[in-house]
Amino acid sequence: MSGKIAVEMRVNGETVRAEVPPRMLLVDFIRDVLGLTGTHIGCDTSHCGACTVLFDGKAVKSCTMLAVQARGHEITTIEGLARDGELHxxxxxxxxxxxxxxxxxxxxxxxxxxxxxxxxxxxxxxxxxxxxxxxxxxxxxxxxxxxxxxxxxxxx
Ligand code: FES
Ligand code: FES
Incomplete structure (x- = not known):
């Protein structure tokens, strides 16, 4: 057994699926698994807010959550804001x-x-x-x- 957990969620309007270690932080999933490096890590201890994303429309610090907690939810990162080449x-x-x-x-x-x-x-x-x-x-x-x-x- 790999010890990994299957996750599925919507990120910037697309469904994404992956297998992740149970303790992987949401910010690491966003950056390292999905390659969305616009979400930054400034402190990793919930102080700086550089890792903020929208979670079902609410701003959350993605270093304070596990990737598995986002299963079935809707995440928006900075990469998801521009529309048709136009900045938000x-x-x-x-x-x-x-x-x-x-x-x-x-x-x-x-x-x-x-x-x-x-x-x-x-x-x-x-x-x-x-x-x-x-x-x-x-x-x-x-x-x-x-x-x-x-x-x-x-x-x-
Ligand atoms: S990296 Fe600083 S609050 Fe998340
Ligand atoms: S930390 Fe440099 S612009 Fe805010």
């Missing part, structure tokens, strides 16, 4: 507002902001800052990230 409005707003420098934290911020704007199309600055409280950025000082999220909300 949040991706465009981050670009327009210089909401990134090294970019390491950016996929996590954007996925978290997608959840916020799906829930609240017109968040206040305070609500934006509260919502992104679990995402860390070592470069930007957050001002342009908040501006980008506001611009994306206004453009919806």
């Amino acid at each position: 409005p949040l991706q465009r707003a981050f670009q327009n507002n210089h909401g990134l420098q090294c970019g390491y934290c950016t996929p996590g911020f954007i996925m978290n902001a997608v959840e916020l704007l799906n829930r609240n199309g017109n968040p206040s600055e305070e609500e934006i800052r509260f919502h992104i409280g679990g995402n860390l950025c070592r470069c930007t000082g957050y001002v342009n990230i908040v501006k980008a999220i506001k611009e994306a909300a206004q453009g919806r």
Whole structure:
């Protein structure tokens, strides 16, 4: 017996199937098995938010979950946001507002902001800052990230 467990889930709209070790983290499954390396690992201890993806539409830190816990669920990663070659409005707003420098934290911020704007199309600055409280950025000082999220909300 291999000790592996069969998993099947939808990722960015496609059904994926694989056999994984029972203790494989969802972030490692996304990056190493599916090759979707836009989801980053910054800390591996649930602090930085670089690994944030949508899990049935809710933002989750994918280093805090096992791949087997995603069986039968719908995952969206940063690679799943653009449509027909067009950036998602949040991706465009981050670009327009210089909401990134090294970019390491950016996929996590954007996925978290997608959840916020799906829930609240017109968040206040305070609500934006509260919502992104679990995402860390070592470069930007957050001002342009908040501006980008506001611009994306206004453009919806
Ligand atoms: S890598 Fe998951 S929170 Fe930092
Ligand atoms: S842009 Fe470098 S960590 Fe955020």
